[in-house]
Amino acid sequence: MTGAKQKHSVIIVPCSGIGKTYGTVSREAAYYLTEDARPAETRLVPLSLLVLGDEAARAALADSPAVTIDGCKLACATKMVEECGGSVAREFAVLEVYRRNKQFKPKGIAELNEGGQQLAQALAQEIAAVVDTLVSEESERGENG
Amino acid sequence: MVNIPKKKVGIVACSGEELAEGTVTRLAALKVLEHLRPADTVTICLPLFLAGGEGDRAFARFYPTIAVDGCELRCAARNRDVFEQASRQLGGERPGC
Numbered sequence: 001m002t003g004a005k006q007k008h009s010v011i012i013v014p015c016s017g018i019g020k021t022y023g024t025v026s027r028e029a030a031y032y033l034t035e036d037a038r039p040a041e042t043r044l045v046p047l048s049l050l051v052l053g054d055e056a057a058r059a060a061l062a063d064s065p066a067v068t069i070d071g072c073k074l075a076c077a078t079k080m081v082e083e084c085g086g087s088v089a090r091e092f093a094v095l096e097v098y099r100r101n102k103q104f105k106p107k108g109i110a111e112l113n114e115g116g117q118q119l120a121q122a123l124a125q126e127i128a129a130v131v132d133t134l135v136s137e138e139s140e141r142g143e144n145g
Numbered sequence: 146m147v148n149i150p151k152k153k154v155g156i157v158a159c160s161g162e163e164l165a166e167g168t169v170t171r172l173a174a175l176k177v178l179e180h181l182r183p184a185d186t187v188t189i190c191l192p193l194f195l196a197g198g199e200g201d202r203a204f205a206r207f208y209p210t211i212a213v214d215g216c217e218l219r220c221a222a223r224n225r226d227v228f229e230q231a232s233r234q235l236g237g238e239r240p241g242c
Binding site (some may be wrong): 018027054074080 | 159175179188191213221224
């Protein structure tokens, strides 16, 4: 684990699905969110570190709400965060987002097509709205507490 | 019984979303899978073991796997080893959290 802890950080845990398009979409959405859309408010935690039982990754979950992004119905990211004792503030499923944005048809695995990139950005925007709400709620609690 | 393809090698890539090296491992694994050895390899998703991916668990139990790691934590190799052992022990404890 690297990176300093933000005051109001939201942990983002994407599916690590390798070999499937929706897994790639989940990861790309996480990158858009943590690098471009909400870099100051979010922090990406790799699923593999949670699987491994990494202490820093677990500690990050203990301190902040998590948003999970799953690429299939197995929901590995959500299950793993819950098993690690984290608080899943919101779970996203790529398939559900695609159903809301059927104009963006994803294809490709190693490299997403244009539709896949657009779907990832749409997903990132949905998550960004949730992050804004979580950060706002956290700020209000901080001011009142 | 899970239907497992014969004579395949599993590629277990680091899923390190946090590091560029993780992306390199994943892209390398996919290049092997899609272009270099498409008939001989499959990819194995580590978290699927925990989520109950029976196919992945069974594969790691009976077939050789190659771990590709992006950093010194060696998540792929360590998890693969742990899960290979767990797969051989019915009811064995699950690693990680």
